[in-house]
Amino acid sequence: MKISGFSFVRNGISLYYPVVESIQSILPIVDEFVVVVGQSDDNTREAIEEIGDPKIRIIDTVWDEKYFKKGIINALQTDIAKEHCTGDWLFYLQADEVVHEKYLPVVKARCEALLSNPDVEGLLFKYRHFWGDYDHYHISHGWYPYEIRIIRNRPDIHSYESAQSFRSFEYYDNPRQPGGTRKLKVALVDAWIYHYGWVRPPHLMQSKSKALSSLHWGLRRANDYYEKAPKEFDYGPLQKLGRFKETHPKVMEARIKSIDWQKSLQYSGKPNPSRKKHKHETVKYRFVTFIERLFRHPIGEFKNYILLRDV
Numbered sequence: 639m640k641i642s643g644f645s646f647v648r649n650g651i652s653l654y655y656p657v658v659e660s661i662q663s664i665l666p667i668v669d670e671f672v673v674v675v676g677q678s679d680d681n682t683r684e685a686i687e688e689i690g691d692p693k694i695r696i697i698d699t700v701w702d703e704k705y706f707k708k709g710i711i712n713a714l715q716t717d718i719a720k721e722h723c724t725g726d727w728l729f730y731l732q733a734d735e736v737v738h739e740k741y742l743p744v745v746k747a748r749c750e751a752l753l754s755n756p757d758v759e760g761l762l763f764k765y766r767h768f769w770g771d772y773d774h775y776h777i778s779h780g781w782y783p784y785e786i787r788i789i790r791n792r793p794d795i796h797s798y799e800s801a802q803s804f805r806s807f808e809y810y811d812n813p814r815q816p817g818g819t820r821k822l823k824v825a826l827v828d829a830w831i832y833h834y835g836w837v838r839p840p841h842l843m844q845s846k847s848k849a850l851s852s853l854h855w856g857l858r859r860a861n862d863y864y865e866k867a868p869k870e871f872d873y874g875p876l877q878k879l880g881r882f883k884e885t886h887p888k889v890m891e892a893r894i895k896s897i898d899w900q901k902s903l904q905y906s907g908k909p910n911p912s913r914k915k916h917k918h919e920t921v922k923y924r925f926v927t928f929i930e931r932l933f934r935h936p937i938g939e940f941k942n943y944i945l946l947r948d949v
Contacts, residue, residue, distance in 0.1 A: 639753050641746070642725030642791070643671035646715035646801070647682055647733050648849065656834055657733040658685050659889040664729055664737050665691055667746045674719040676701045697722055709800025709854050716797035726753060727761075729788050732801065734835035738887045741829035748827045749788065758949060759795065759822040760804060761788035767833045768882070770873040770903050772894050777880040778918035779926040779937065786824055786943055787831060795822065800854070803942040821942060825949045832887065836873075839899040843871035870902070872913055877906045879918075 643664050647657055661671055674697045675683050686696060699718060705711040720728060727749045731737070737745070745761075752758045762784050767776040786804050789795050798805040798819065807819040838846060844867070852860035886894055909919050917923050926937055 639727070639750055640725040641668045641727045641729055641749060642723035643668040643729045643731065644673070644716075644719040644723050645671075645731050645733060646674040646676070646712070646719050647686075648676060648712075648853075655733040656736060656890065656893055657682065658689060659887070659893060660731050660733055660736050661686065661689060661694065662889045663739070663887055664731065664742070665689075665693060666739070667742045668693065668729060669725060670695060670723070672697065672719045672722045674699050674715050676715065695722065703857065706853050706856050711853055712801035713797035713799070716801040720795075720797065723791060725791055727788050728791050730804075731787065731831075732835075734833060735787075736832045736834060736887050736890060738830065738832065738885070739889075744829050745788070745827055748825070752825055752949065755949060757823055758825045758946060759790050759792075759806070760786045760824040760943070761827045762824045762943060762945065763787045763827060763829055763831045765831050765833055766882070768837045769879055770837065770876050771897060771900065772834075772837060772886060772890075773882055774876045774879040775882050776918060777927070777931070779923050779930055780917050782940065783936070784826075784941075784943075785831070786822060788827070789822070799942065805942070821944050823946055824943045825946050832890075834890075838871075840870035840873070840902045843873075844869060847871060868913075872910055873903060874909045874916055874919055875904045875907050 643661070645657075645660065661673065665671060671691075671694045673686060673694065675686065677698070677700045683696065683698075686694065697718060699715060701711055701715070705714055716730070720730075729745075748761060752761075763786075765781070765783055765785060767781045768774065769776055782802075785802065789804050794806045794808070795804055796807060804822055805819040806822060835846075836843070844864070848860055848864040851863065855863075909915055918927070930937055
């Protein structure tokens, strides 16, 4: 059995995401790691090269601005990385996602056990979405609790929905195609993905938000919007989020120790009334979250997969 890791890196990503830690976190169980690096003027490529592991292969690309809408460019870049993989299973991580070392044996064993089962097209992971700092995470409705991160190496499986997930369909240049797609049949793996994409100093978080918006709205609209926006991202009060009391992956230790923006965070009180509320702060989402936690059952959860419960 061979496992390939793969990912893509956005332009200027080293300012925002733990891309090096993401790659390092699964290197022990993959036979190769293919990372597509978009052209940029920062040190992203050099940082990846400095990991110094022969398993890593870098594919250089130039991003086409015509795909800067609805996140299409993200799916296209993910597919480029996928096409260069040679493994039986393909382990996808976004540049802000890290796997704790304690889950690596579990993931590898699950891949081995299901390799000969053709009904299983992918593996589903649980998610922990951190917010503001490394001690708080989302427990609110609207933050996906599960997602596909390991897939079979098959030509009909492609990145889907701004590279959030995968589906089976015939490839063309719009991975958000409304029809002709099929959800993958997946098995659950008892492991978490730690999502750190929303843990940044407020000024860098606002820059990251602008970069993310440009890939969904287009550069012109994003520039116009953020020209009038505050210079720093407002995470809002953190007291109603979940408190993380476990350990983080070892590869994240240095990054976590370097945190220096706690004084810019709001740990209690009410949201700033002069800004638009985050989804988790709105009455609708707070109510749905309350009901979900009370009855321990999701309401209207978006599932981009078919879960096989007997494997």
